[in-house]
Amino acid sequence: MAKLQKSSGNYSGHHNAPMSGSHHLPSIDNVDDLADLENIETAMQASHKSVVSREKEIGEMAEKPSGPVGLDIGTSHIVMAQNAGRHINTVHQLNAFFTIPYSKFTKKILVENDITFYAKDDQFYILGYSAENFANMFNTNTRRTMEKGILSSHEDEGITVLQSIISSLLAKTDKQEVVCFSMPGVPVDGSASVVYHESIIKMYLASLGYRPISINEGLATIMSELADDNFTGIGISMGGGMCNICLSYLSVPVLNFSIQKGGDYIDAMVGASVGEPATRIKMIKEGTLNLASTPQGRVETALDIYYVDLVSHLLSTLEHVLKTTDKMPNINNPLPIALSGGTVLPKGFKNLFEKGLRKVNLPVEISEVRIADDPLNTTAKGAMVMALSEEI
């Protein structure tokens, strides 16, 4: 049976992941170890469950979970996962906001319509899916708290808004439940500070009464998808703002990194190439793109080109990282690759990725490429599996 490495602290991999390889199995006469084993068994079972997902309804109260929680803090969406009998339940909220001028009248209307908002400096900050409705009415875009996977440095209110969006999902508690939240790996192509982002979120979750533990987003993909492979392989999460890559051996993150390109990059580059707004490109991409068929017209052709470009950038970076790292384990068996995140959703993506794989020369053998069961919920599910194994 597969074993799950248990450790304390965090799994974001920034602080030198344990690499001793001494996977001790707890002795049964120790009560704590026995509890550990039970938790790990529960976590293993959870990783085989399917996800039931829903959108956070406007006006719906935040939950007070009883049990460990997985939290995917993504550039586009925040997804919360909980273990629920035969399934895993996830709720997703848009990680976006919109501001409108303050007035007493508007306040009354917002309250009556159950809109999630807070007031500051003569403005109302409308949060989550409610913000999207407002932006559509004003024929403009919502604003985002995060950019390329971490807190945006362009939005002064980013932290407060992100905290409020998180608290629209998670209510204050005194139960000290474990919340495992996703963290990006250090970007190889940027200078962004992941540590700042991680600390801000950790402090906030602790202030709400939870026990926060971070998990690298690539590792979360592995925890969710590679249970039958002893949690050994490469997990790649391809979202809007970035892609996260992790190589794990028996659930231990050996190395991880991120690239600050993803679905948003495709939208922007295609938009610039054909002279259309990125939001329109995004709609076409999410609606009808089929990477398996010959592209028709300028937009489809450009989408195809930039999908190939993104995958090729990701894989050549992976090749470079694997060839230059001094952490490379001696793995004899070929490794599976699991792919998750919204960017892997179009038909034909797996094929496109496999084609890209044949063009690079990775120093490890790959056994297969697998698309996650539910790519938009994989990170939250994997984080929850980790949270279950961490419960005291």
Ligand SMILES: Nc1ncnc2c1ncn2[C@@H]1O[C@H](COP(=O)(O)OP(=O)(O)O)[C@@H](O)[C@H]1O
């Ligand atoms: N059906 C789809 N086809 C192609 N791309 C999609 C689809 N659905 C969502 N996306 C893209 O996936 C990205 C968001 O994925 P997600 O995993 O939620 O990201 P994040 O982790 O950044 O929040 C966006 O770029 C979005 O356009």
Ligand SMILES: [Mg+2]
């Ligand atoms: Mg994500």
